[in-house]
Amino acid sequence: MASKLYAWLDSRLKLKPVKDTLLDEPIPGGASWIYVFGSATLFLFALQAITGMFLAVYYAPTPDHAYDSVRYIETQVLFGAFVRGLHHWGASAMVVVIGLHMLQVFLYGAYKPPREAMWIVGVLLLLLTMGFAFTGYLLPWDQNAYWATQVGINMAGGVPFVGTFLVKVMRGGEMLGALTLSRFFAVHVLFLPATIAVLVALHMFILRRVGPAGPWSGGLDRRGKRPESSPAPPRPEGQPSPPSGERRARRSEPFYPRQVFMDAVVMLGVFAVVAVLALTVAFPLADKANPSDHSFIPVPEWYFLFYYQFLKYMEGPILGPIATWVIPGGFIALLLALPFLDPSKDRAPSSRRTVLGLGALFLVGVFALVGLSLHDLQEMKRTDxxxxxxxxxxxxxxxxxxxxxxxxxxxxxxxxxxxxxxxxxxxxxxxxxxxxxxxxxxxxxxxxxxxxxxxxxxxxxxxxxxxx
Ligand code: HEC
CATH class of the missing domain: 1.10.760.10 (Cytochrome c-like domain)
Incomplete structure (x- = not known):
C-alpha cells in the first residue's frame, strides 16, 4: 500500500532525485556526533515556531491585556503552561545549542575558505536569534519585561548618530507603552520569522553547494576529489549513488542513514530535556508592568547575564559607551570578518594556536562574568x-x-x-x-x-x- 502510493507519487512528482539530493550528501570523514548541533538548532527553531503559533492563539499584545492573557495561558488553557514552558526553555536551549554549534565550527576551522559565506550567514542568524530573545522578553508585560526592555532601549539610544533614531523605531512613542508592545510583537512573530526562514534556507543552500567541512585533518578539501566550487554532478535517474572514486568511498559516507540517525537521536534528547524543564521548572510571571515604579531592578535572562555584569564594571561617560556599543559592535564586526582575518586553509588546531587561544580567553571571560553575576544576585537578595x-x-x-x-x-x-x-x-x-x-x-x-x-x-x- 505504502509502496504503491510512493510509486504513484514518484511517477507524478519525480521524487527519486529529490530523495537522492536530500539523503546522499557525502559527509567527509564519515558521520559523527560532533556534527549534530546544526540540525539540533534547526529542530529547536521548529519547536519555537510551533509553540509560538499556539501561544499567539491566546496572547493579546496590548498593555491592558498582555499580562492577563499570559496568566490565562498559564492557569486556564489546557497544556498552556506546558506550551509556554516549552517556548521559554526552548529559547534557552537554542542559545546553548547555537553556542555549541559555533564552538564546533570555530574549533574545526569550518568558517575558513570556501565557507566564508556560510559563516557570515550564520553570524546573521545569531543576531536574529538575539532579536527574538530581546523582543520576546517584553511580551509578557511584567515588571521584569518592562524594565529590562527599558534598559535595552536606553542602551540603543547611546549609539552615536543613529541612537535617537533607533529609540524612536523601537519604542514607537514618547514612552515604552502600547506602541512599543505592538511593535515588538509584530517583529517577534512576523518580521523576524520571515527573515530567519530565508536566512536558514540560505545557510543550508550554501552548505549543500560547498559541502560540509569534515575533520580538520585531510578531509576532501585538500585531496581535491570534490572541488569546492561544484557539487556532485547530477546523476541519471534510477542509478544507485555513484562509487565516486576509491578514496572518497573510504573517506566519506552519505548523510543517510548514520548521520540522520545521530541527528534524530539528538533532536529527541533535546526535546526530552526541554519538555522535562517545561514540566518541572516553573517560570512565574513577575508583577504586572508598572511604569511608575522606577525602583524595580530587572534581571535579564541567564544568557545575557555576562553582559549585564560587564556593564556594571563599565560605568561613566567613557567606559559606558565603550561597553554599550563600541565593544558589542566591534565584536560583531570581528565575528563577521573572522574568515578573512584567519584565511589559511590549514584547519588543524596545532597550526591555529593564536585564534583558538583568543577564543578560549573569550569563553573564560564570559564564564567568569556569569559566575560573578550569579554571586552578586545572591548577595542582592540577601541585602535588599x-x-x-x-x-x-x-x-x-x-x-x-x-x-x-x-x-x-x-x-x-x-x-x-x-x-x-x-x-x-x-x-x-x-x-x-x-x-x-x-x-x-x-x-x-x-x-x-x-x-x-x-x-x-x-x-x-x-x-x-x-x-x-
Ligand atoms: C494569630 C495567629 C496569626 C498571626 C499572629 C499571623 N498570622 Fe498569618 N495566618 C494565620 C492563619 C490562621 C492563616 C491562614 C488563613 C489566612 O489565609 O488568613 C494565615 C495566613 C497567612 C498568610 C497566607 C499564607 C498562604 O499562602 O495562604 C500569610 C502570607 C501570612 N499569614 C503572613 C503573616 C504575617 C506576615 C504575619 C505578621 C505580620 C502574620 N501572618 C501573623 C495566622 C496568623
Whole structure:
C-alpha cells in the first residue's frame, strides 16, 4: 500500500532525485556526533515556531491585556503552561545549542575558505536569534519585561548618530507603552520569522553547494576529489549513488542513514530535556508592568547575564559607551570578518594556536562574568533593604507566634517557608490589608501597617522561595 502510493507519487512528482539530493550528501570523514548541533538548532527553531503559533492563539499584545492573557495561558488553557514552558526553555536551549554549534565550527576551522559565506550567514542568524530573545522578553508585560526592555532601549539610544533614531523605531512613542508592545510583537512573530526562514534556507543552500567541512585533518578539501566550487554532478535517474572514486568511498559516507540517525537521536534528547524543564521548572510571571515604579531592578535572562555584569564594571561617560556599543559592535564586526582575518586553509588546531587561544580567553571571560553575576544576585537578595526591613517587621509584629519559616515558629497559621512560590504581590497586599478578604473566616489579625510597611513585608514574603 505504502509502496504503491510512493510509486504513484514518484511517477507524478519525480521524487527519486529529490530523495537522492536530500539523503546522499557525502559527509567527509564519515558521520559523527560532533556534527549534530546544526540540525539540533534547526529542530529547536521548529519547536519555537510551533509553540509560538499556539501561544499567539491566546496572547493579546496590548498593555491592558498582555499580562492577563499570559496568566490565562498559564492557569486556564489546557497544556498552556506546558506550551509556554516549552517556548521559554526552548529559547534557552537554542542559545546553548547555537553556542555549541559555533564552538564546533570555530574549533574545526569550518568558517575558513570556501565557507566564508556560510559563516557570515550564520553570524546573521545569531543576531536574529538575539532579536527574538530581546523582543520576546517584553511580551509578557511584567515588571521584569518592562524594565529590562527599558534598559535595552536606553542602551540603543547611546549609539552615536543613529541612537535617537533607533529609540524612536523601537519604542514607537514618547514612552515604552502600547506602541512599543505592538511593535515588538509584530517583529517577534512576523518580521523576524520571515527573515530567519530565508536566512536558514540560505545557510543550508550554501552548505549543500560547498559541502560540509569534515575533520580538520585531510578531509576532501585538500585531496581535491570534490572541488569546492561544484557539487556532485547530477546523476541519471534510477542509478544507485555513484562509487565516486576509491578514496572518497573510504573517506566519506552519505548523510543517510548514520548521520540522520545521530541527528534524530539528538533532536529527541533535546526535546526530552526541554519538555522535562517545561514540566518541572516553573517560570512565574513577575508583577504586572508598572511604569511608575522606577525602583524595580530587572534581571535579564541567564544568557545575557555576562553582559549585564560587564556593564556594571563599565560605568561613566567613557567606559559606558565603550561597553554599550563600541565593544558589542566591534565584536560583531570581528565575528563577521573572522574568515578573512584567519584565511589559511590549514584547519588543524596545532597550526591555529593564536585564534583558538583568543577564543578560549573569550569563553573564560564570559564564564567568569556569569559566575560573578550569579554571586552578586545572591548577595542582592540577601541585602535588599525592603526584604531586610520586612523581616524586621515580621519579628516586630510577632508573626512568628503563628507561622513557621524554615521550622522556626508556631503552627497556628500555614508554613511560610516558600510562600513566595505560590502567592503574588497583589494577593499578599490584599491579604495583609484584611486577611478576611482573601481567606474568609481567617483568624489572622489585621495589622496596622502603613504603605511602606506593607510593601516591605510583602517583599520579605516574596523572597521566601525554594532555592533562594
Ligand atoms: C494569630 C495567629 C496569626 C498571626 C499572629 C499571623 N498570622 Fe498569618 N495566618 C494565620 C492563619 C490562621 C492563616 C491562614 C488563613 C489566612 O489565609 O488568613 C494565615 C495566613 C497567612 C498568610 C497566607 C499564607 C498562604 O499562602 O495562604 C500569610 C502570607 C501570612 N499569614 C503572613 C503573616 C504575617 C506576615 C504575619 C505578621 C505580620 C502574620 N501572618 C501573623 C495566622 C496568623
Amino acid at each position: 533593604p525592603a526584604v531586610a526591613s520586612g523581616k524586621a517587621l515580621y519579628d516586630q509584629f510577632g508573626c512568628i507566634g503563628c507561622h513557621r519559616v524554615h521550622a522556626a515558629g508556631g503552627s497556628v497559621g500555614p508554613d511560610l517557608s516558600y510562600v513566595g512560590d505560590h502567592r503574588d504581590r497583589d494577593w499578599l497586599i490584599k491579604h495583609f490589608r484584611d486577611p478576611q478578604s482573601t481567606s474568609p473566616g481567617s483568624i489572622m489579625p489585621k495589622f496596622p501597617l502603613d504603605e511602606r510597611q506593607l510593601t516591605d513585608l510583602t517583599a520579605y514574603m516574596l523572597s521566601l522561595k525554594k532555592g533562594a
